[in-house]
Amino acid sequence: MRIVCRCEDVTYDEVIKAIREGYTDIESLKRKLNIGMGPCRGRICIPIVIKILARELGKKPEEVGYPRERPPITPLPLGIFASGDNDEKKG
């Protein structure tokens, strides 16, 4: 068994199966398998999945593209943001 995503325990075979079921773009694969959604934020799994997807589709990795980045770039506790002096600010 080859693990592709360590945060979510996703295997190579699961990636191949999902691609063959029609999840043929990186955003759909992310949502189907939860790759890139764990605490590593996709640093381990996404490049691997891009390579697999590119190979399956006969494309270049850069044609597959990278999922949209979502901040923050590293996990941060809610408490950091709660302690700011923003009491008077309104959105």
Next chain:
Amino acid sequence: MMKRKANIVVIGGGISGLSIAYNLAKLGMQDVVVVEKSYLGSGSTGKCGTGIRQQFTTKEHIILMKESVKLWKSLSEELGIDVSYRQTGYIWLIRNNDELKLFRQNVKIQNSYGVPSKIISREEALEIVPYLNPDAFIAAAFCHTDGKASPFKTVNAYYEAGKKLGVEYYTFTEVVNIIVENKKIKRVVTSRGEIETNIVVNAAGYGARKIGEMVGINIPVENFRHHILVTEPLREFIKPMVIRGKLYFTQTDRGGIIGGIDMPEPPDQPLKARLDFLETFAKNATEVMPVLRNINILRQWSGYYVVTEDNHPILGPTEKLGGFYIAAGYSGHGFMMGPIVGKLIAEYIVYDKPSIPIDSLSLERFEKGELIYEKAVIG
């Protein structure tokens, strides 16, 4: 290859369009296609807060959502894929006596339509959701038959079930025009070719207004950006959706705490993140539940509430153009309504009459001035 001809073209691959297409196929309709400009669930569905509630303030919303919940309960079974639907309730924290008075009225309306919401004490609330700050509220409104589901799993389940029934899906395919001749729809022009059809369903979410313009129909919706975040996954300890004012949060099927809070903005803001959303959310959420201070935020993003003047969706056919149906403008409640909307719009198209009357939600209500105002909009 794309079909050159279809009985029905559904525009929009969010939960509405996917549910409508699935239900059409289930009623025996052939040659149904879904056209989606990006990936399935890429619009408001995939960005949403996961909640499914019946605690609304109008007859229209309460009845629609009560019927939708009936469908949600057996949706995993029906579609053959687990959508992680759970009836873990919605708990609204009440801050003062004025709010308590309003919630008592709401509960009365909800009960009159058979929704089992009730006012509960602070102690009862703390039993349902441990770690709440008892000083952050005086009582709560709770409905145990409200709940949540996974938007991603639901999108995929509708997609796969529809595919088995013959629905075709064209993703990364944008509708650029709709050709109308002699007041009849002739064809849909997409970025990947044309599809002949006489029936179009506009389930295009934040693109619904633009699709309406293609056939000269004004769809009075505005797209308001809303912000949301998810934390690292934790063992389940927040079962219901917790709401206080414009703040909401719960735990997803994967364990992350998902939540948002209203950040008033003008319409049509680009889908970007705002740092001060994290501050506003964190301040309010940690006041309601102090233990959240130590939990890591993983991601924040934004999505659109497609809002009508009365906060109710626009559903059904249009008087101006035969064969043009609208299912849009949910004002933040589209995910939860997906199952019932799919069923009713499919019935409208196939039988010319839905099993629950939804005439009061037609586009024409805006011209006639027959609006029905929903007050309970959160996030």
